[in-house]
Amino acid sequence: MTVSPAQPIKTSKIRPEIQNLQEQLVKWRRGIHQRPELAFKEKLTSEFVISKLQEWGIPHQTKIAQTGVAAIIEGKTPGKVLGIRADMDALPIDEENEVSYRSQHDGIMHACGHDGHTAIALGTAYYLWQHRENLTGTVKIIFQPAEERPGGAKPMIEEGVLKNPDVDAIIGLHLWNNLPLGTIGVREGALMAAVELFQCQIQGKGGHGAMPHQTTDAIVVGSQVVNAVQSIVARNIDPTDSAVVTVGEFKAGSAMNVIADSAYLSGTVRYFNPALEGYIGQRVEEIIAGTCQSHGASYNLNYWRIYPPVINNPRITELVRSVANNVVETPIGVVPECQTMGGEDMSFFLQEVPGCYFFLGAANTSLGLNYPHHHPRFDFDETALSMGVEMFVRCVEQAENQL
Known part of the structure; x- marks a missing residue:
């Protein structure tokens, strides 16, 4: 699976076309943040995702495990199928941030970054759709409900989200306030508990x-x-x-x-x-x-x-690591042994097909954007959104040799 980029990829550089998406990525993320929804109740979020896919003309499947959505982007040349997963649900937390995009739903808040994950996945879908003529293979972007429990990955799998077309490998990311902006945490084997x-x-x-x-x-x-x-x-x-x-x-x-x-x-x-x-x-x-x-x-x-634990496949992890080495801009760069005892139902996808889940650093201490996940004042540096799109797009561009 390859996409021929519109211009040569430069080391430590987000391409201008994706940089130009940043304003939209922030707008989408903030809109989702203002209307957070709990597990399997992501009706507004799902409707927003569907509306954008319809606006762009991207084929998609809906109502998978109640509110799940899957966008299917076929390239001009047949090939392997890469899945990209993003979760959509929020948490039962009262937000304490005094920002213009503060949660409008009392007692519910995007306190873990899933609003950003959804925006990044939408940006990736848009970019790949605009460049589908250069795409070899297929990308299936999965918008998943209920990661925060009881878990939406397993019911989505049971309802066939990895079929038609059959996914050969899958990747996903988590915006991570335990890492500074401009870093990537990725390792093969156990990433999460x-x-x-x-x-x-x-x-x-x-x-x-x-x-x-x-x-x-x-x-x-x-x-x-x-x-x-x-x-x-x-x-x-x-x-x-x-x-x-x-x-x-x-x-x-x-x-x-x-x-x-x-x-x-x-x-x-x-x-x-x-x-x-x-x-x-x-x-x-x-x-x-x-x-x-x-x-x-x-x-x-x-x-x-x-x-179960999140176990990354060595082959797909090497793909993500090689991409990260060309995207990150900070001296720290890639953090190879990043682990957490936190859990994630991305693990169910990784039990079905080889894949890699990785952390995208999003903390910015100078702006006060370093509260931990699930904290009522959690927020992240939105500059990470375009970096997330760049990571996903480059993984697609380079995936054919790894699948």
């Missing part, structure tokens, strides 16, 4: 605080569970593997002189190594069961595997 969640209700026997011998103290049992599950990473996982077990909630008790009869715990498990799937959850339950049994308590555990 698996996401698993658990909830546990421990049932003991309450009573008077002065008569503990008549009770089974749920707080004592729960406290021992919290401490014991930390031994999973410390003593059950290979030290060369990274994993996390976090208990984020512990609720118990109602009075200072009453021994609690029940305790509620919830938390998350993260890991990079796919071989750990199922193992940590098993150990969590074994520890809870053993601790409860030793104290005469009972428990009810709910455990969910949400997303």
Whole structure:
């Protein structure tokens, strides 16, 4: 799959045609930002994407996994099919930014950059459509709902988004405020972690605080569970593997002189190594069961595997890395070992076809655009939008030799 650019590509340079899209990219992003929508409710966002594709005459599929859209750009010469994925959903967060494009939907905010992802994908679709005469192969641009949970990638796959035409490889990016503007984070293998969640209700026997011998103290049992599950990473996982077990909630008790009869715990498990799937959850339950049994308590555990780890294909990663080396303009350039224990349902696409997910640096400390993702004051330097389009377009131009 190749696109012959209108002019020679210069190292560390965004081509003028894409630079000229910057104003539109910002306008699209801000419009989406003002009207954020939660998972599987991205009706306005989906309608906006469809309206632009219709305006440009780009063939597309709609209502995939409710609000998903897929644009199909066929080149003049037949060839491989490259997928490009962008997510569209927002988060249940009250925005605290005082900007002209502040969220108009109370309690909902684009606090993770998905508005930018959608704008970048639209810009990529527009550019490639304008240059389709020079395109070999096909590009399928996937606008996905519900990345923030419960996850839209899997239902889109189940509804055939990777078929007709069949996608040979896929790429995607995440605007990333953990990296400065003008940098790219990309690595082969595990980029993001698996996401698993658990909830546990421990049932003991309450009573008077002065008569503990008549009770089974749920707080004592729960406290021992919290401490014991930390031994999973410390003593059950290979030290060369990274994993996390976090208990984020512990609720118990109602009075200072009453021994609690029940305790509620919830938390998350993260890991990079796919071989750990199922193992940590098993150990969590074994520890809870053993601790409860030793104290005469009972428990009810709910455990969910949400997303597998994001595993980048070496071949496609090398494509993205080689492109990044020619696009980035800062001395830092490409960050090869960038990883996070955050999760992403891009992982489901990467289980189906080879691909690469990468981080596009978007933080600008001098402008105060460096709040972390999911923060009510999250925002990013919009200069990254045209860089994202350039990255995607160059990957398309150079992909034929990698697929």
